[in-house]
Amino acid sequence: MQTTPKRSRTYLRGSPRQRAGRKLPFSGGPTIRIGLYGPEGVFTNMTEDADIGAIVCHVQEMPTENSPVWGAAGGAEWKPELRARRSLEEVNEILESIGDGFFALDQNWTVTYWNNMAETVLGKPKEQVWGQNLWEVFPESVGSQSYMKYYQAFTENQSVHFEDFYPPLQKWYEISAYPSPKGLSVYFRDITERKRLNSALEESKKNYISLFESCPLPMWVFDLETLRFLDVNQAAIDHYQYTKEEFLAMSVRDIRPYEEIPILEAALSFNPVTRRGEKKGIFRHRKKNGEIVQTDIQTNLIQYEGRPAVVTIANDMTERFAYVQAIEHQNAKLREIAFMQSHVVRAPLARIMGIVSMLQDLDLREDERQQLLDFLEISANEMDGIVKQISDKTI
Numbered sequence: 001m002q003t004t005p006k007r008s009r010t011y012l013r014g015s016p017r018q019r020a021g022r023k024l025p026f027s028g029g030p031t032i033r034i035g036l037y038g039p040e041g042v043f044t045n046m047t048e049d050a051d052i053g054a055i056v057c058h059v060q061e062m063p064t065e066n067s068p069v070w071g072a073a074g075g076a077e078w079k080p081e082l083r084a085r086r087s088l089e090e091v092n093e094i095l096e097s098i099g100d101g102f103f104a105l106d107q108n109w110t111v112t113y114w115n116n117m118a119e120t121v122l123g124k125p126k127e128q129v130w131g132q133n134l135w136e137v138f139p140e141s142v143g144s145q146s147y148m149k150y151y152q153a154f155t156e157n158q159s160v161h162f163e164d165f166y167p168p169l170q171k172w173y174e175i176s177a178y179p180s181p182k183g184l185s186v187y188f189r190d191i192t193e194r195k196r197l198n199s200a201l202e203e204s205k206k207n208y209i210s211l212f213e214s215c216p217l218p219m220w221v222f223d224l225e226t227l228r229f230l231d232v233n234q235a236a237i238d239h240y241q242y243t244k245e246e247f248l249a250m251s252v253r254d255i256r257p258y259e260e261i262p263i264l265e266a267a268l269s270f271n272p273v274t275r276r277g278e279k280k281g282i283f284r285h286r287k288k289n290g291e292i293v294q295t296d297i298q299t300n301l302i303q304y305e306g307r308p309a310v311v312t313i314a315n316d317m318t319e320r321f322a323y324v325q326a327i328e329h330q331n332a333k334l335r336e337i338a339f340m341q342s343h344v345v346r347a348p349l350a351r352i353m354g355i356v357s358m359l360q361d362l363d364l365r366e367d368e369r370q371q372l373l374d375f376l377e378i379s380a381n382e383m384d385g386i387v388k389q390i391s392d393k394t395i
Contacts, residue, residue: 099189105150106183109134121190123169140168146175153177153184163191217315220247224268224301224308227251231304239316241288252312255285257292267297268310282317293318348382351375 101121104113114129124137135142145164153160159178166173172195175188212219218236222229232247240247240255256264260283267281280298287293296315301308355376 098187100187101189102185102187103129103134104183104185105134107154111137112183118188121173121188141166149175150177150184150186153179163195215313217313219311219313220252221302221304221309221311222252223304224310227253227268230309236314239287239314240285246288255287257284257286260284285314294321348379348386351379352383355379 096115098115099117101118102113102115103111103118106112111129111132111134114124114126118129119125129137135147141147144166145162149160149162149164152158157179159176161176163172163174165171171190171192173188174191175186177187178185212231212233215233216235218233218239220229220232220236228251229247232244237244237247242250253261253264263283267283280296283295283297285293285295294317296317297312299310299312302311303309304311355372
């Protein structure tokens with residue numbers, strides 16, 4: 001700043017750029033000229049301080065997007081500065097709009113950038129972090145996974161990607177750090193909910209595997225579209241006599257008699273609207289040795305590793321069916337015996353009783369008596385034959 005004697009009150013009109021490169025005198029006022037730092041002018045003292053005559057001001061106009069840019073004739077080239085400023089604004093806008101938390105560090109671990117999402121996720125406003133040493137702001141993180149990984153990125157000059165748990169907030173973060181000559185750029189996001197869901201999924205999967213493998217009945221899962229086996233338990237391996245590798249190379253068609261494959265496909269016609277896949281019924285299955293077994297099947301539609309699938313539980317009913325058939329056959333025999341006792345046995349028994357009565361009451365000649373005795377023998381033999389038939393049917 002320099003002072004000159006007082007001048008008359010004169011107001012500066014027009015922009016310095018309009019006067020650049022030539023003298024434009026005002027009536028009784030200052031002139032505009034190109035100085036060391038661009039246009040400058042002498043302004044009339046408008047203050048009440050008598051010791052100040054006038055003020056020399058160096059005027060610098062900041063161009064906008066639509067304003068013309070000074071060329072070499074004007075003494076200053078603004079275009080690189082404008083481009084740099086625009087580029088910085090664009091970078092800031094991007095870093096503030098992304099869904100990830102972001103911060104930047106210099107070589108001394110000083111925070112040089114801290115975006116809005118970093119404030120939200122870590123609960124630290126910019127004012128508390130910007131310009132501070134990261135490990136002084138977060139002393140509890142010294143020695144943590146993040147601490148080690150950031151040092152690794154610096155020392156090896158390689159980007160790192162990892163997950164870390166932050167105890168003070170009880171949260172998990174997915175972190176990517178990228179080193180550069182100026183320092184380190186760090187992107188992170190809160191994955192606590194994702195970790196919780198993954199943990200619940202893993203726990204559910206463990207429970208499924210435990211129940212699946214410990215089930216005493218054969219169980220398997222097959223693809224709803226291809227009908228190929230996706231998994232089988234040990235009970236299925238023992239019962240059907242295929243190895244697990246053999247099962248996984250087969251489809252459910254391979255354990256059904258050929259003539260019953262249409263029945264299988266009809267049974268798998270799940271409702272595409274409700275997607276309810278619960279089915280049950282008795283079907284014939286074929287073991288590896290060719291034995292046909294009657295099997296009670298219950299199925300349900302599930303998602304298996306992202307694909308529609310069917311979980312099946314099979315209960316071999318062959319022995320039970322054989323037992324039921326044996327009972328039914330025995331009951332048929334008993335019904336036949338009852339019929340014989342009530343109808344067939346009564347006829348010879350009635351004749352015997354009649355002959356005995358006649359022998360007791362009548363005064364018969366010898367030839368008549370002999371004839372009755374012959375009838376009695378015939379009836380007795382007939383009854384004996386019936387008793388043998390009854391005995392045979394009970395075996």
